[in-house]
Amino acid sequence: MYELAILARGGVLLTVWAVAAGWSRGRLAGRLRRDGWQGICRGAWAVPGKDVDWRVRATALQFLRPELVCSHGTAARLHRIELLDGTVDPAYLDFTAPASARSTHDARNRIRVHATASLTAGDRSVRRGLRVTTPARTVGDLIRSCGSREEAVVAADSALARRAVGGVRREALVRYEELAAELAAPRPGGPRARAWLRLTEAASGSPAESVARLRMRDAALFPESQPPLRTAGGRTLRPDFLFREAGLAVEVEGYAFHGTRRAHERDIARFNALQSCPEVRRVLRFTAREVFAAPDRMTATIRTALESLAP
Template identity: 75%
Template sequence: MYELSILARGGVLLTVWAVAAGWPPGRLSGRLRRDGWQRICRGAWAAPGREVDWRLRATALQFLRPELVCSHGTAARLHRIERLGTAVSGGPLKSPLKSPLRSPLKSPLDFPLEFTAPAPARSALGPSVRIHSTTSLTPQDRSTRRGLRTTTPARTVGDLIRTSATREEAVVVADSALSHRAVGGVRREAVVRYEELTAELAAPRRGAARARTWLRLAEPASGSPAETVARLRMGDVGLFAESQPAVRTREGRVLRPDFLFRTAGLAVEIEGYAFHGTRRAHERDIARFNALQSCPEIRRVLRFTAREVFQHPERMVATVRAALSL
C-alpha cells in the first residue's frame, strides 16, 4: 500500500484513490483521522495541516465530479471580480432603490461554491454548493485559473449580470471586470474588454436583454463597488460627474478624484472600508485630501464613507445636490 500522503493531489485525497492503491475501506477512515486528515466532504480528505478553504473544497469537488466548472460567484473570486454582498439569509437584496445595500462581503465563506455542468446535471452536494445546469458551455467558455477549471472572465461576468437581481449588482460586476484596480490587496489589470462582454450578452439567453441594458451603465474608470453605487444613485436624480478624471495641483502633481463636477468645481471622494493601518498611510490620505483642494479645477471636496453610500445613499445624494446648488 502506498503512503496516503503520496496519493494526495494538491492537498486532497479521494477515498477511491486510496482504495485503488490497496487500502482496505474498513481501515481507511480510522487511519485518516488518526493521522490528522480532515474530511472535506464525502469521499474527499484534506492533508494534515491544510486549511480547508473554499479553493481546497472546490478542488476536491472537481476531483470527485470532473464535469464541474467553477462559475458565477466562485469564478468571480478566481478572476478577482468584485460583487455586492448578499443579505444575511444568503439571498439577494430586494428593491435596491428603497432598501440600503450591503457592502461587498470579504469572506469567501459568505457565498456558496458555484459550478456549471452540462445538463442534466446531478446535484446532491449539499446546501453550500450550487450547480447551474446548462447546454451552452463551450470549450471557448472555459479556462484554468489558480489550478481550477473555471469559466472565462467574459462568461463569468455574463452569467453574473444575466442572473443579477438588481441593477447595482450587475453594474458593480461589470465595472470591476472592466477596470484596472486593486482587489483583495492585489492590483490587477482589467480582466475583460467591453467588446467581449457585448458579444457574450448578444447570445439569446434568459436575462440577456436586461443585462445588455445594465451593461450600458458600466464605467471602466470606476475604482470600487462603492463608487459604482454612488455613481448610479447620483445619476438617478440627474447628477452626472466625471469618474476618476486627471487633475493637477499647482505643483504639477496628477491626482484623480473619484468624481468631479467640473463646472461647479466640486470633487466627491468615496472612502473605502480598508483601515489606514499605519500612521504613514493616514498621513498620506490627509495630504492627498489637502492636495485635491489645491487643484485649480477644484473649489470644494466632499468625502463619504462606503458605508454611507451603501446604507444611506439618499443622504449622500442630498449633500451633493446641496453643494451643487451653492
C-alpha cells in the same frame, strides 16, 4: 501499498485513489481518522493540518466530478471580481456543468450546480489551479442572475477596471465589447443584463463608487469618473468624481481606507493636493456607509454644493 500522503494531490486525497493503490475501504477509514486526515466531502480527505477553505473544497469536488467548472460567485473569487454584499452566499460553491448533468442545490455540502447547454471550450479557463469560467462568462452569468441593478453594475465595473482587490493589484479582466458579445446570446435574463451593462464605467475604483454613481444618476447628477487632474506641484490625481463646470470634486472612502497611520497621512496629503488643482473649487467626502445607507442625503449634499458654486 503507497503511503497515503504520497497519493494526495494538492493536499487532497480521494478514497478511490487509495483503494486503487491497494488500500481496503475498511482499513483506509480507520487509518485516516487515526492520522488526523480531515473529511472534505464524501469520498475526499484533506491532509492533516491543512486549512480546508473554499479553494480546497472546490479542488476536491473537481477531482470527484471532472465536468464541474467553477462559475458565478466562486469564479468571481478566483478572478478577484468584487461583488456587492449579498450578491452570492460565500458559504456556497458555484459550479457550471454540461447539460447532461443535473442542476442541483446541495445545502448539506453547500454546493450549487448550474447545468447548461451553452458552456463551450472558449468559456473555460484555468485559474489558480481550478477550472473556471472566463471573466467574460463569469460576469455574464452574474449579471443575468443578479437580483438588482447595483449588484450587476458592481460586478461588471470590477471586471472592467484595473484595480487592487484583496491587497492584490490586477489589470482589467475584460473589455466592454467582450461583455456585450457575451450578453448578446439569447439566454434568460439577457435583455435586463444588456440594459444594465450600459450603466457600467470602467474607471470606477470600488463597489462603493459604482453604487454612488448609480445613486447620483438617479438624482440626475452626472459627474465625470476618475478624471486625471494636475496638482499645483505637478502631481496627477484622479478624484472619484468631478463636476467640472462647478469645480466640485467628490470622494468616496471605504471604512478600511485608513488602515494605518501612514495611510491616514497619505490621505490627508492627497486631500490637500486635490484642492490645489485648478479645476477644483471644493471637495466633498463621503464614507461608503453613507453611500449605501443614506444615498438621498449624499445626493442632496452634492446638489446643495453645486447650487452654491453656480455662477
